Amino acid sequence: xxxxxxxxxxxxxxxxxxxxxxxxxxxxxxxxxxxxxxxxxxxxxxxxxxxxxxxxxxxxxxxxxxxxxxxxxxxxxxxxxxxxxxxxxxxxxxxxxxxxxxxxxxxxxxxxxxxxxxxxxxxxxxxxxxxxxxxxxxxxxxxxxxxxxxxxxxxxxxxxxxxxxxxxxxxxxxxxxxxxxxxxxxxxxxxxxxxxxxxxxxxxxxxxxxxxxxxxxxxxxxxxxxxxxxxxxxxxxxxxxxxxxxxxxxxxxxxxxxxxxxxxxxxxxxxxxxxxxxxxxxxxxxxxxxxxxxxxxxxxxxxxxxxxxxxxxxxxxxxxxxxxxxxxxxxxxxxxxxxxxxxxxxxxxxxxx
Amino acid sequence: xxxxxxxxxxxxxxxxxxxxxxxxxxxxxxxxxxxxxxxxxxxxxxxxxxxxxxxxxxxxxxxxxxxxxxxxxxxxxxxxxxxxxxxxxxxxxxxxxxxxxxxxxxxxxxxxxxxxxxxxxxxxxxxxxxxxxxxxxxxxxxxxxxxxxxxxxxxxxxxxxxxxxxxxxxxxxxxxxxxxxxxxxxxxxxxxxxxxxxxxxxxxxxxxxxxxxxxxxxxxxxxxxxxxxxxxxxxxxxxxxxxxxxxxxxxxxxxxxxxxxxxxxxxxxxxxxxxxxxxxxxxxxxxxxxxxxxxxxxxxxxxxxxxxxxxxxxxxxxxxxxxxxxxxxxxxxxxxxxxxxxxxxxxxxxxxxxxxxxxxxxx
Numbered sequence: 001x002x003x004x005x006x007x008x009x010x011x012x013x014x015x016x017x018x019x020x021x022x023x024x025x026x027x028x029x030x031x032x033x034x035x036x037x038x039x040x041x042x043x044x045x046x047x048x049x050x051x052x053x054x055x056x057x058x059x060x061x062x063x064x065x066x067x068x069x070x071x072x073x074x075x076x077x078x079x080x081x082x083x084x085x086x087x088x089x090x091x092x093x094x095x096x097x098x099x100x101x102x103x104x105x106x107x108x109x110x111x112x113x114x115x116x117x118x119x120x121x122x123x124x125x126x127x128x129x130x131x132x133x134x135x136x137x138x139x140x141x142x143x144x145x146x147x148x149x150x151x152x153x154x155x156x157x158x159x160x161x162x163x164x165x166x167x168x169x170x171x172x173x174x175x176x177x178x179x180x181x182x183x184x185x186x187x188x189x190x191x192x193x194x195x196x197x198x199x200x201x202x203x204x205x206x207x208x209x210x211x212x213x214x215x216x217x218x219x220x221x222x223x224x225x226x227x228x229x230x231x232x233x234x235x236x237x238x239x240x241x242x243x244x245x246x247x248x249x250x251x252x253x254x255x256x257x258x259x260x261x262x263x264x265x266x267x268x269x270x271x272x273x274x275x276x277x278x279x280x281x282x283x284x285x286x287x288x289x290x291x292x293x294x295x296x297x298x299x300x301x302x303x304x305x306x307x308x309x310x311x312x313x314x315x316x317x318x319x320x321x322x323x324x325x326x327x328x329x330x331x332x333x334x335x336x337x338x339x340x341x342x343x344x345x346x347x348x349x350x351x352x353x
Numbered sequence: 354x355x356x357x358x359x360x361x362x363x364x365x366x367x368x369x370x371x372x373x374x375x376x377x378x379x380x381x382x383x384x385x386x387x388x389x390x391x392x393x394x395x396x397x398x399x400x401x402x403x404x405x406x407x408x409x410x411x412x413x414x415x416x417x418x419x420x421x422x423x424x425x426x427x428x429x430x431x432x433x434x435x436x437x438x439x440x441x442x443x444x445x446x447x448x449x450x451x452x453x454x455x456x457x458x459x460x461x462x463x464x465x466x467x468x469x470x471x472x473x474x475x476x477x478x479x480x481x482x483x484x485x486x487x488x489x490x491x492x493x494x495x496x497x498x499x500x501x502x503x504x505x506x507x508x509x510x511x512x513x514x515x516x517x518x519x520x521x522x523x524x525x526x527x528x529x530x531x532x533x534x535x536x537x538x539x540x541x542x543x544x545x546x547x548x549x550x551x552x553x554x555x556x557x558x559x560x561x562x563x564x565x566x567x568x569x570x571x572x573x574x575x576x577x578x579x580x581x582x583x584x585x586x587x588x589x590x591x592x593x594x595x596x597x598x599x600x601x602x603x604x605x606x607x608x609x610x611x612x613x614x615x616x617x618x619x620x621x622x623x624x625x626x627x628x629x630x631x632x633x634x635x636x637x638x639x640x641x642x643x644x645x646x647x648x649x650x651x652x653x654x655x656x657x658x659x660x661x662x663x664x665x666x667x668x669x670x671x672x673x674x675x676x677x678x679x680x681x682x683x684x685x686x687x688x689x690x691x692x693x694x695x696x697x698x699x700x701x702x703x704x705x706x707x708x709x710x711x712x713x714x715x716x
Contacts, residue, residue, distance in 0.1 A: 058431065175512050182449075270449075273423075274424055309428075312428075321419065322418075
C-alpha cells in the first residue's frame, strides 16, 4: 500500500469550497479536543466567543478595528503575489509608514486636519513605498531573491524606529520610557458613531476596491497577471519585467505603509514599540488564504481578526493560559492553510503488488 | 430538529453559566487583571498573579489576560471593566491605554495601574512598592561578597523606578565597601532572554563578580551557577521573585515583591466603599517588598549584617526614602544633602550616583 498525491487534471474555481469547509470543520473538531482536554466545555466556549464578538456592539468595534490593518497588509502581500513575487517585508514597510507619519505629526502638528491628514497619508505612502523599492530594485537590477531582502529589511526598519523612540523622539514627560509625545488632535483620524472604528477602515476598503479594478480592468493589471502566469511569455510580449517588479514593490510597500498610518493616526495617536503586533506577517497569511484575490482578503482578514480577538475572550472567560490559546489558533491556521494542497492535488491510495 | 434543539440547550447552558458565575461574585467586588508577561514568568508577572490569586481565600474572585502587548491593551482593559469591579494593569506601558479605557468607561469600575504616574480622581489610581529599599539591602550583601569590587547590572528600561533601584544597590554596597564600581548594560526590554544573556556575559567579562538584573529572566542566576569557579567565584541576585532554583549554589538573595497584602488592602477598601486615589507606595515596613530566601553558600556574616540592617529599617531607624534621604553624591560630583531627595525625587530619578561608571542613557 502506498499513499501519494496526484495532481488534479483540472481545478474548478469552486473546488476550493468543499476543501475549505472540511478544513474548517476539522479545525473546529481539533480545537474542541484541545479545549476539552483542558477542562473547558467547547460548545459553550464557542458560543461565548461568538456571543462576545458578534452579539455585542463592542465586539464588532474590536473586530473592525483589528480588520483594518490586516486588510491593508494583506492587500500589500497579495498584490506582489499576483506577479509571483513574495513581499515578506510588509512588516518593515508598515514600520517605515509609521515612522514617516510620526515625523510629520510631530513636526507639523499645528496644521489643521484637512491639510495634515492627507499630508500624513502621502508621507506613509512615501515611507512604505521607498522601503518597498529596496527589495524591488535589488530584484529587478541584480536578481537578488526578494524573500530574503524584504524579510531582513523588517529588522532594519524596526531598529530604525527604535533608534528614534530611544533617542530624539522620546517624550520628555514619559520618564525615559520609549514612547513619542501624543499627536495633536488634527493628526488623528476621525472615529465613527462614537466607537473606536476610524477612517482607516474606509481607506482600507477603498484601497481594495481600487486594487480589484486595477487588476481586472486595466492594461497594467493585465500585464501583472500575464507576468505572474508566464514570465517568459510576458517578456516576449514586450513587457519590461524589471520596471514592473519595481512598480509592484513600490505600490505594495506603499499599501503596507498606509496600514502603519491607519494604526498610529487611528488607534494609538503616538509611536511606541511593537505597534504592529505582527500585522505585516499576518498579512502574508491573509493573502495566502485569499488566494491573493483582493475581495477574498475581506473574508480572510475577517477570519484572522476573529482569531486575534478571541484570544483574550478565552483567557478571561476560562482562565486559559495564553499558550493554550496559541495552540488553538495554531490548529486553525495549520488545518486551513494545510488544506490548500488538496485543492490542487488529490490523495490516492495505491496497492503495491 | 434535533440539532437545533441541542443548540438551544447549549445556549441556555452558556447563559446560565454566565449569570451563575456573576451571581456568585456579587457578594464581594471582583478583579480583572492584565499581565504583560506570562503568569508563570518566574518574576514580575508571577508575583502579581500570586498576589491576586491569594485573594481568593478572602472571597475576591479574579479573571485575567496574560502577555497582553502594551499597544493592544486598551481593548482588554475595557473588556475586563465590563465584567469586574476593579481592573488592574501591571506594566508601566499600560499607563496611557488605562487612562483611555478609564475615561471611556461609564460604569463604576475602578482602574488600578501598577507603576506609572497618571491618576483620574475617583476612577484611576496608580500604585507601586519601594523595591529600591530591598535593592539597597541586596547592595549591602553584594558589597560584602565581591572580591573584584565590581558589580554588574543587566538593566531593562532606564525609567526612574529602575534607575533608583540601581542607585540604591550602589549606595548599599558603598555602605560596606567604598571602592565599589557598578556597570549597567541596558537591553531596553522587560523580557528578552537572549539579549539578557549577552548583557550578563558582558558585565561578567568586564570583571563583575556579583551579577544583578532588573529584567524578568533569571539569566544572571544561570550564568553565575554555570561559570563560577573556586578561583573566580561569582554571585547572583534575583529580581522581583525568588530565582534561586535557577542556580542555587551561587545565588545570594534578591529584591522581591509581595503583593498579597497590598492587593487585599485595595480590595478591602473597595468592598468597604472607602477606596480613593492615594498613590500607594508601600515598602519593607508594610511587607510589599522583601528579600528572597538566602542561598545556602552565603557566608553567615553577610546574612547577619543584611538582616540587621533590614530589622533596623523595619523598626523605623531609617525612613521610607532611605538611602536617598540620607544624602549622596551624584556621578558628576554634585553633592545632594540629606533630606533633599524625597518620594518625588525618587519617582523622577534620572541620574546616577557616584560609583556607577556607565554613562546615563539619553533623556
